[in-house]
Amino acid sequence: MAEAAPRDGLVVASHGRHCVVETEDGSRRICHPRGKKSQAVVGDRVLWQPPPAGRGEEGTVEAVQPRRNLFYRQDELRTKSFAANLDQILILLAAEPVFSEMQLARALIAAEAAGIAPLIALNKSDLPEAWERAWERLAPYRAMGTPAHYTVLPLSVSQAPDATRQALAPLLAGKTTLVLGPSGAGKSTLVNLLAPGAAVLTAEISQALNSGRHTTTSTALYWLDAARGTALIDSPGFQEFGLHHIAPTELARCMPDIAAHAADCRFYNCSHLHEPGCGVISALKIAPGAGGISESRYKIYSALHAELSAAPRY
Ligand SMILES: Nc1nc2c(ncn2[C@@H]2O[C@H](COP(=O)(O)OP(=O)(O)O)[C@@H](O)[C@H]2O)c(=O)[nH]1
Ligand SMILES: [Mg+2]
Ligand SMILES: [Zn+2]
Structure with a gap:
C-alpha cells in the first residue's frame, strides 16, 4: 500500500529524540525522527507521517522545514x-x-x-x-x-x-x-x-x-x-549557558553597550582589552546612564572574551 503524502505540523514539545507534533486541526501526537536530518526542536515546522494502519499511534518526522532562526x-x-x-x-x-x-x-x-x-x-x-x-x-x-x-x-x-x-x-x-x-x-x-x-x-x-x-x-x-x-x-536550561558557538571577535557586536563604542577604537581589530586608543576602555569613564559602559559589563566582556578564546573552535 502506498504511503500517504507527508503532512504539515508544528513541534510543540520535545524530549530526547522524540517530539510531539501538532497537526493543522490542533490534535497532537508523538513522532520519532526518520533519521538524523529530521531531528526537530520545539517551534520547528515539520513534514510528518502517521503510521501505517495497525502500526500504533506514533508517527515519524520526515523532514524539518528551513528555520528562520x-x-x-x-x-x-x-x-x-x-x-x-x-x-x-x-x-x-x-x-x-x-x-x-x-x-x-x-x-x-x-x-x-x-x-x-x-x-x-x-x-x-x-x-x-x-x-x-x-x-x-x-x-x-x-x-x-x-x-x-x-x-x-x-x-x-x-x-x-x-x-x-x-x-x-x-x-x-x-x-x-x-x-x-x-x-x-x-x-x-x-x-x-x-x-x-x-x-x-x-x-x-x-x-x-x-x-x-x-x-x-x-x-x-x-x-x-x-x-x-x-x-x-x-524551557529549562538558563544555567550553564555555553557560548562556544560565538567567536571572541564577534562578542563585542553581541553586547550593545560595548558595540556602541567599538567604532571609536584606533585599531579596527581592537580586542578592547589593552590596546591604546580603545573607545570601549575610554567609555568606562562615562556613566552607563550617559551612554558609557558599566564596570560589571566590562568585566563580563573580559571574562567571556577569555573563555571564548580558550574554547576549541569547530
Ligand atoms: N512573592 C512572589 N512570589 C512569586 C511571584 N511569582 C511567582 N512567585 C513564587 O516563586 C516561586 C517559584 O515560581 P515558579 O513559577 O515555580 O518558578 P520557575 O522555577 O521559574 O518556574 C513559587 O513559589 C511562586 O509562587 C511573585 O510575583 N511574587
Ligand atoms: Mg518552572
Ligand atoms: Zn577597543
Whole structure:
C-alpha cells in the first residue's frame, strides 16, 4: 500500500529524540525522527507521517522545514537547542532568588547572535527591598542604547496577575516567545497565568514523552489564544549557558553597550582589552546612564572574551 503524502505540523514539545507534533486541526501526537536530518526542536515546522494502519499511534518526522532562526547554547561537550523560529525571548528574573548577571549577559548575547529580540522582566515587585536591589543591578540594561535597546519590565506575576496580563499582552500578541530564566523566578507561574491549561498539558506531555523513562526536563509550547497565533515556550536550561558557538571577535557586536563604542577604537581589530586608543576602555569613564559602559559589563566582556578564546573552535 502506498504511503500517504507527508503532512504539515508544528513541534510543540520535545524530549530526547522524540517530539510531539501538532497537526493543522490542533490534535497532537508523538513522532520519532526518520533519521538524523529530521531531528526537530520545539517551534520547528515539520513534514510528518502517521503510521501505517495497525502500526500504533506514533508517527515519524520526515523532514524539518528551513528555520528562520535557532536559539541554542554550546559548551565543550555538546550543542543544546532550545527552540526554533522564535520572535522574541523573554528573560524572566526575580527579586529572589538573586540572579546572576553573568547568566543574564550570556542569554542576551546568545539572543543577539541568533538575531532574536530579547525582553527582560524583573518579577516579585511585591518584595520591595530585594526588588529595588535587583532593579538597581539592572541599571546598565535599562540604560543600554538610545532609544533603549532592552525593555526591562517590572512584574509581580503571582501578586498582581491582572497587571501582569495587561503589561505583557501587547508585547506577546501574535508572537512566539521563549521564556527563559533561573529556577524560582516565576516562569511556571507566568505560563500558567497566561495559558490556563498549561499545567495539565505539561503533565500529559511529560507522561506521554517519558512513559517509563526517568526525566526532569523538557521544552514545550503553549498557545495563549484559541486562534493559535500567540505562543509561549517554556524551557529549562538558563544555567550553564555555553557560548562556544560565538567567536571572541564577534562578542563585542553581541553586547550593545560595548558595540556602541567599538567604532571609536584606533585599531579596527581592537580586542578592547589593552590596546591604546580603545573607545570601549575610554567609555568606562562615562556613566552607563550617559551612554558609557558599566564596570560589571566590562568585566563580563573580559571574562567571556577569555573563555571564548580558550574554547576549541569547530
Ligand atoms: N512573592 C512572589 N512570589 C512569586 C511571584 N511569582 C511567582 N512567585 C513564587 O516563586 C516561586 C517559584 O515560581 P515558579 O513559577 O515555580 O518558578 P520557575 O522555577 O521559574 O518556574 C513559587 O513559589 C511562586 O509562587 C511573585 O510575583 N511574587
Ligand atoms: Mg518552572
Ligand atoms: Zn577597543
